[in-house]
Amino acid sequence: SEVLRATLCYLKLVKINGFVNLKHFDRYIKLKIIEFNSQVQPLPIPINGSTALLLKGNNLTQLPHISFPGYSVVNVLDVSYNKLTTLGISYLPYDLEYLDVRFNNLHTLSKDVIHYLIKIPFFYQFGNKWRPICEDMNLITIPNPTFSKGHDSIKYLYMANNSIVELPLQLIPKNILIMDLRNNLLSSLDDDVVEFLRNRKNVTLVHLSGNPWECKCGALSFLSFLREHEPLEYERVLEFSNITTGKCPKSCICCEEKSLPDPFVIDCSGRGLKDIPPLPLPLVGLTTLFFNENELEMLPNISHPGIENVARLFLDNNKLTFIEQLPKKLTYLDLSHNNISVLKEDIRNFLVKRIRSSQMMVRLSGNPWSCTCEERDFLKFVKGHGRNIIDSAVMICEESGYPLLEVEESDICPSALIYYASFTASFMMIILGINLLVIFRQPILIWFYEHEICLSMAARQELDLGKKFDAFLSFTHKDENLVEEFVERLENRSHKFRLCFYLRDWLVGESIPECINRSVKDSRRIIILMTNKFLKSTWGRLEFRLALHASEKDRCKRLIVVLYPDVENFDELDSELRAYMVLNTYLARDSPNFWNKLIYSMPHEKLRRQLLHELEEPRL
Numbered sequence: 001s002e003v004l005r006a007t008l009c010y011l012k013l014v015k016i017n018g019f020v021n022l023k024h025f026d027r028y029i030k031l032k033i034i035e036f037n038s039q040v041q042p043l044p045i046p047i048n049g050s051t052a053l054l055l056k057g058n059n060l061t062q063l064p065h066i067s068f069p070g071y072s073v074v075n076v077l078d079v080s081y082n083k084l085t086t087l088g089i090s091y092l093p094y095d096l097e098y099l100d101v102r103f104n105n106l107h108t109l110s111k112d113v114i115h116y117l118i119k120i121p122f123f124y125q126f127g128n129k130w131r132p133i134c135e136d137m138n139l140i141t142i143p144n145p146t147f148s149k150g151h152d153s154i155k156y157l158y159m160a161n162n163s164i165v166e167l168p169l170q171l172i173p174k175n176i177l178i179m180d181l182r183n184n185l186l187s188s189l190d191d192d193v194v195e196f197l198r199n200r201k202n203v204t205l206v207h208l209s210g211n212p213w214e215c216k217c218g219a220l221s222f223l224s225f226l227r228e229h230e231p232l233e234y235e236r237v238l239e240f241s242n243i244t245t246g247k248c249p250k251s252c253i254c255c256e257e258k259s260l261p262d263p264f265v266i267d268c269s270g271r272g273l274k275d276i277p278p279l280p281l282p283l284v285g286l287t288t289l290f291f292n293e294n295e296l297e298m299l300p301n302i303s304h305p306g307i308e309n310v311a312r313l314f315l316d317n318n319k320l321t322f323i324e325q326l327p328k329k330l331t332y333l334d335l336s337h338n339n340i341s342v343l344k345e346d347i348r349n350f351l352v353k354r355i356r357s358s359q360m361m362v363r364l365s366g367n368p369w370s371c372t373c374e375e376r377d378f379l380k381f382v383k384g385h386g387r388n389i390i391d392s393a394v395m396i397c398e399e400s401g402y403p404l405l406e407v408e409e410s411d412i413c414p415s416a417l418i419y420y421a422s423f424t425a426s427f428m429m430i431i432l433g434i435n436l437l438v439i440f441r442q443p444i445l446i447w448f449y450e451h452e453i454c455l456s457m458a459a460r461q462e463l464d465l466g467k468k469f470d471a472f473l474s475f476t477h478k479d480e481n482l483v484e485e486f487v488e489r490l491e492n493r494s495h496k497f498r499l500c501f502y503l504r505d506w507l508v509g510e511s512i513p514e515c516i517n518r519s520v521k522d523s524r525r526i527i528i529l530m531t532n533k534f535l536k537s538t539w540g541r542l543e544f545r546l547a548l549h550a551s552e553k554d555r556c557k558r559l560i561v562v563l564y565p566d567v568e569n570f571d572e573l574d575s576e577l578r579a580y581m582v583l584n585t586y587l588a589r590d591s592p593n594f595w596n597k598l599i600y601s602m603p604h605e606k607l608r609r610q611l612l613h614e615l616e617e618p619r620l
Helices: 002-008 111-118 191-199 217-229 231-241 345-358 373-384 416-439 441-450 477-490 512-521 532-536 538-554 575-583 594-601 605-619
Strands: 013-016 033-036 051-054 074-078 098-100 122-124 156-158 178-180 205-207 253-256 264-267 287-290 310-314 332-334 361-363 469-474 523-530 559-563
Touching: 191 217, 217 231, 217 253, 217 264, 345 373, 469 477, 469 512, 469 538, 477 523, 477 532, 477 594, 512 523, 512 538, 523 532, 523 538, 532 538, 538 559, 538 575, 559 594
Parallel strands: 013 033, 033 051, 051 074, 074 098, 098 122, 156 178, 178 205, 264 287, 287 310, 310 332, 332 361, 469 523, 523 559
Antiparallel strands: 253 264
């Protein structure tokens, strides 16, 4: 009706489903917003003033062309959640203040579109599959992504052929897969950037060639990364730096440190190397070699390529045990934290010579230094050159654990007086020991025999092993009561001696002299129980005389005289027997340790049993 049409003239917002011909709305002057839910028809939009066009959540694959009348004046454009694949500059209104292209299928932006978007106050692009290509745009740095919340979603970044001079870590997308930085003006990459790229070693592909990389040692981490990923580019950089004529060793990094007197540096530290590789020569000056934290056990010969040209040598934290020779031009040497215990005299002399001629500086701590009298010259060397041995205050002696500087020569090398006093005391102790052995030889041997210790030394080897009895017990019939204890001690105890005495072993009716003679002959020892009654006995004196003659005939000490306390003198004996008692020792019955002395005087049965056992073993 006419009333309805008149009312529709005041509409400001219309939502339309399906296709529509925008031509029908040219009379609705107040209309500002039209929401479509389908493909926009290529027709002009006759709307005057500030306009917002909301096309969110449709199936749009492209935007209307800028040539459509009325479309060029749109200020707010929302085409999020559609299927757009490109954003061309000819499809964007001239004066946009708000553009929302979230969750489409956009991949790349042309250079003119990027310049256009930078000027838009509000630009939302999250949820796309961006592959920014910024090649040949003469960029000095990657644009700061503060205008975009979708920066971290970028996976492909092409920045080749620009003028980029720096690459901060915060400008690198976290999920980057390909980053092309070829042919820019980068001189190095920060350590945090290198660490980020190392952590994504098998994820992110980086192109770095064609940049004026500097071969400075301050960028050692980057140079190592560059050599690992683009070795040809590293060789080009090294050649361009003009610091050496040769190739850098494969396991090392060569760089330039202009703050050093000799700027050419070869860094082989922390590579697990066991040998120093051939070294290139610098074009100017000498070489600084970092070979710390490796597995080096021995320095190469002085004829090793490049080693003679080394002036500063860092060998700390290796496995060196000795130093045979050193480069002749050294001005700095670090040998700390190795396994070196001594420095040879020729090495010390070389260090002294270099210290005097070039003020050479040395580090030696962390080694098990030997602080013995033989190495006192090394002690003097360290104390005499403390200014040039940087860490001399923390050098420790292996034996004592004391600081080397606190050890005095008198502590490790006793004086001559002390030496001679010690020698004299030792000599006197030896003499005293020998005298004690001589004086107490018998008690010592008795004790050894009793406890079966060193029987070969304490025991005697018997010559009359074939005799029937170990001892003939000679006594007068008036002392028969004394026999019982001898039988108990000698026959029934552990030694099991075989005794012969007339009460048990003589046959009745035989001649007494013949029995005495046979008993003496069949026994290894004759034990005389010399009491006062024995001295007065005719048969006792006869047995004594026969035993004495048998001992003299066998030339062995077979006679054991046990002297009882009741014997006051030997007046009852004839001159021959009296002379024997005066000139020979006897065993007093009341002496301490009597039984042990008597047993030791008996045949040494323990040694005999031991010898018999040794003879029987081979037969078994």
